[in-house]
Amino acid sequence: MTTLIKNARLFTRKGLVPGDVCLTPQGLAAPAAADATIDVAGAILAPGLVDVHIHGSFDVDCLDGGDSVATMAAGLPRFGVTGFLPSLAAAPLPTMTAAMVAACEYMSAPNPMAAKVYGVHLEGPFFNPARAGAQPHEALRLPNLADYQAIVGEHEKHVKKISLSCELPGGIDFARELAARGVAVSLAHTEATAEQAHEIFGAGVRHFTHCFNAAGAMFNRAPGPAIAALNDARITLEMICDNVHLHRDLMKVMLCCAADRIVGITDAMMAAGTGREGEFMLAGQKVYVKDGAARLDSESLAGSVATLDFVTQNLMKLGLSQYDALACTASRPRTTHGLPGGFVEPGAPADVVLFDDDLRVLATYIDGREVYKS
Numbered sequence: 001m002t003t004l005i006k007n008a009r010l011f012t013r014k015g016l017v018p019g020d021v022c023l024t025p026q027g028l029a030a031p032a033a034a035d036a037t038i039d040v041a042g043a044i045l046a047p048g049l050v051d052v053h054i055h056g057s058f059d060v061d062c063l064d065g066g067d068s069v070a071t072m073a074a075g076l077p078r079f080g081v082t083g084f085l086p087s088l089a090a091a092p093l094p095t096m097t098a099a100m101v102a103a104c105e106y107m108s109a110p111n112p113m114a115a116k117v118y119g120v121h122l123e124g125p126f127f128n129p130a131r132a133g134a135q136p137h138e139a140l141r142l143p144n145l146a147d148y149q150a151i152v153g154e155h156e157k158h159v160k161k162i163s164l165s166c167e168l169p170g171g172i173d174f175a176r177e178l179a180a181r182g183v184a185v186s187l188a189h190t191e192a193t194a195e196q197a198h199e200i201f202g203a204g205v206r207h208f209t210h211c212f213n214a215a216g217a218m219f220n221r222a223p224g225p226a227i228a229a230l231n232d233a234r235i236t237l238e239m240i241c242d243n244v245h246l247h248r249d250l251m252k253v254m255l256c257c258a259a260d261r262i263v264g265i266t267d268a269m270m271a272a273g274t275g276r277e278g279e280f281m282l283a284g285q286k287v288y289v290k291d292g293a294a295r296l297d298s299e300s301l302a303g304s305v306a307t308l309d310f311v312t313q314n315l316m317k318l319g320l321s322q323y324d325a326l327a328c329t330a331s332r333p334r335t336t337h338g339l340p341g342g343f344v345e346p347g348a349p350a351d352v353v354l355f356d357d358d359l360r361v362l363a364t365y366i367d368g369r370e371v372y373k374s
């Protein structure tokens with residue numbers, strides 16, 4: 001089945017450009033006669049959104065293994081998401097190993113109508129207890145390859161990203177080793193000073209996990225790791241753009257300094273996509289969701305209930321153009337994490353989304369097939 005999309009504004013390397021494109025199971029192609037033709041009357045056609053940091057949605061957490069990744073993959077296209085990295089929070093090693101195996105089992109036989117799983121993001125357990133955030137203290141460990149190997153087993157090729165407190169003893173060597181193996185290493189839950197952060201970035205770390213959240217504080221003569229990251233043009237900055245995790249002024253400063261390095265994420269936990277508030281779980285801990293915020297008993301924020309279409313719309317409300325907002329959630333997550341696609345052009349995967357002018361999702365396509373329509 002091929003579909004000719006006519007009269008779209010295509011998300012290209014040169015901006016939003018009026019044009020037509022053909023969706024085929026093999027990928028995007030130049031306009032040509034097709035099985036079906038749809039005139040989208042000026043709607044935006046962009047690569048599908050990709051969430052590189054998401055723990056759960058729809059009442060499931062990928063750390064729980066079982067069918068959780070399948071449930072997330074099946075539900076996410078309604079939010080314009082065509083790919084994601086299920087993110088495993090810190091937990092006892094056997095729990096993380098079982099979740100890793102479950103995610104890889106799903107990847108070996110994925111649902112063709114669901115969002116694609118490009119690999120796993122390990123958000124833990126190698127974190128500094130001083131910046132644990134909602135990560136359970138008892139599960140945290142010093143960086144070491146033996147524990148990493150115990151978690152990933154024979155599935156290392158499916159680890160796409162690891163979040164790590166690189167300032168811990170052995171952290172820089174561990175980061176360097178994983179970067180050499182092709183894993184995107186991201187400074188996270190960190191007490192590093194700005195000076196340490198610069199050293200860490202010099203060792204091949206190219207990402208900063210949920211910038212400014214669970215990171216050392218900022219003072220005038222000790223600006224901390226997030227400011228160091230903001231000042232380093234090599235570093236991609238994850239931003240939880242949910243209006244809960246970051247003050248609006250800080251989000252605007254981040255966009256002023258580094259709009260071309262921001263990757264919008266949800267960091268969503270299991271309540272996302274349910275429309276409900278009340279009691280949920282995250283990494284084996286009780287979480288209470290109220291007024292759009294998820295918190296532990298300690299009041300620490302525990303993931304978000306945001307969806308990636310909301311994050312994208314919010315980036316636009318903070319002052320970005322439609323194109324620049326989509327770059328943060330549709331294009332850059334792919335180009336900075338070695339994932340396929342990033343632009344609407346021949347040869348790219350036909351994982352695309354139609355958006356209206358407010359970046360609301362009109363339809364989602366996976367491998368050229370419509371999997372969601374609003």
Ligand SMILES: [Zn+2]
Nearest residue numbers: 053087123267
């Ligand atoms: Zn997270």
